[in-house]
Amino acid sequence: MLADIVEHLACPVCRQPVRLEHRSLRCANGHGYDVAKQGYVSLLVGSRPPGTADSAAMVEARAGFLDAGHYAPLARALARSVRARIEGERVPPDFRTESFAHSPDDGSVKAYGGAEVSFGHETRLVGPIVVDAGAGTGYYLAAVLEATARGVGMAFDVSKHAVRRAARAHPRMGAFVADVWRPLPILDRTADVVINVFAPRNGPEFRRILRPGGAVLVVTPAPEHLSPLVEELGLLSVDADKERRVARSLEGFTETDRQEVGFDMELGPADVLAVVGMGPSAWHTDTSRLQERISSFFSRSVAKNREKVVTRAEFHLSTFEVTSRSSDGA
Numbered sequence: 001m002l003a004d005i006v007e008h009l010a011c012p013v014c015r016q017p018v019r020l021e022h023r024s025l026r027c028a029n030g031h032g033y034d035v036a037k038q039g040y041v042s043l044l045v046g047s048r049p050p051g052t053a054d055s056a057a058m059v060e061a062r063a064g065f066l067d068a069g070h071y072a073p074l075a076r077a078l079a080r081s082v083r084a085r086i087e088g089e090r091v092p093p094d095f096r097t098e099s100f101a102h103s104p105d106d107g108s109v110k111a112y113g114g115a116e117v118s119f120g121h122e123t124r125l126v127g128p129i130v131v132d133a134g135a136g137t138g139y140y141l142a143a144v145l146e147a148t149a150r151g152v153g154m155a156f157d158v159s160k161h162a163v164r165r166a167a168r169a170h171p172r173m174g175a176f177v178a179d180v181w182r183p184l185p186i187l188d189r190t191a192d193v194v195i196n197v198f199a200p201r202n203g204p205e206f207r208r209i210l211r212p213g214g215a216v217l218v219v220t221p222a223p224e225h226l227s228p229l230v231e232e233l234g235l236l237s238v239d240a241d242k243e244r245r246v247a248r249s250l251e252g253f254t255e256t257d258r259q260e261v262g263f264d265m266e267l268g269p270a271d272v273l274a275v276v277g278m279g280p281s282a283w284h285t286d287t288s289r290l291q292e293r294i295s296s297f298f299s300r301s302v303a304k305n306r307e308k309v310v311t312r313a314e315f316h317l318s319t320f321e322v323t324s325r326s327s328d329g330a
């Protein structure tokens with residue numbers, strides 16, 4: 001677990017900072033959270049978690065589909081947008097420095113992202129913090145961190161199956177089980193960017209954890225997403241009110257940018273099963289009936305000499321910035 005990450009966490013019980021002691025996180029009031037052997041920490045406390053955590057099967061379907069690269073263009077678009085926000089950002093010299101034991105180089109001054117960082121004078125720069133709310137397997141956050149040389153990632157998801165994978169997704173990422181609908185276990189004004197990809201949002205909490213000038217980048221499916229599978233297999237379609245619901249959930253933010261990200265994918269039957277199994281229809285569809293529908297769809301398509309179906313991926317990538325902070329005194 002990176003010390004850089006632990007210092008931004010808040011105890012989910014008393015909201016105080018936590019420290020890493022041996023293999024657990026502890027606050028000054030004695031609340032403790034063990035680091036699991038897979039490297040993640042559960043910060044879920046109190047009453048029952050919501051019943052919306054992805055199951056082991058959904059996480060496996062998602063991991064397989066994402067690892068095959070079908071949504072790679074979306075990951076690239078998101079990584080580019082985050083990088084454009086956080087690189088080139090000038091960090092004041094006395095800000096976000098901390099002592100560290102081993103100097104990584106000869107003490108030369110390095111320029112990075114517009115910030116001059118003096119290594120070898122017992123200081124180092126803690127990189128921009130990217131929080132992923134509803135991170136799943138950490139696939140998108142890993143792509144974002146990979147595109148930024150110093151970015152540090154905090155992945156939160158209520159599914160421990162997902163978080164176990166996120167804990168291994170990138171060396172600059174920490175992964176935590178937490179419920180996005182409750183107060184997030186993060187200190188105020190920590191995040192440079194919050195990313196939120198097909199996952200629940202918590203506007204007031206996003207606002208609290210963002211640094212001034214920070215933003216939330218939200219990815220939602222657009223109406224043509226997964227066409228023609230939606231019609232052919234009777235899947236849940238994108239709710240026409242989706243955009244309005246996203247905006248409502250981010251009250252106090254203004255949408256300052258919106259990109260349409262669209263591309264075609266060539267999917268075989270196993271990919272189709274995975275994309276359905278990882279999405280909202282998985283909650284409502286019986287797997288054996290779905291498999292029958294997929295076989296029948298492919299036999300119709302294969303009759304037209306196609307073993308793969310061209311399927312549309314279409315998303316909105318929106319940037320939301322805090323409109324005003326008058327209520328929290330900034």
Ligand SMILES: C[S@@+](CC[C@H](N)C(=O)[O-])C[C@H]1O[C@@H](n2cnc3c(N)ncnc32)[C@H](O)[C@@H]1O
Nearest residue numbers: 052053054134135136157158159179180197199
């Ligand atoms: C559709 S998946 C998207 C995961 C990931 N962003 C991705 O695109 O690969 C939705 C994720 O939200 C998580 N989730 C659902 N309710 C949640 C909550 N209340 N708090 C945190 N995560 C939640 C699920 O466990 C699941 O991993």
Ligand SMILES: [Zn+2]
Nearest residue numbers: 011014027031
């Ligand atoms: Zn505590």
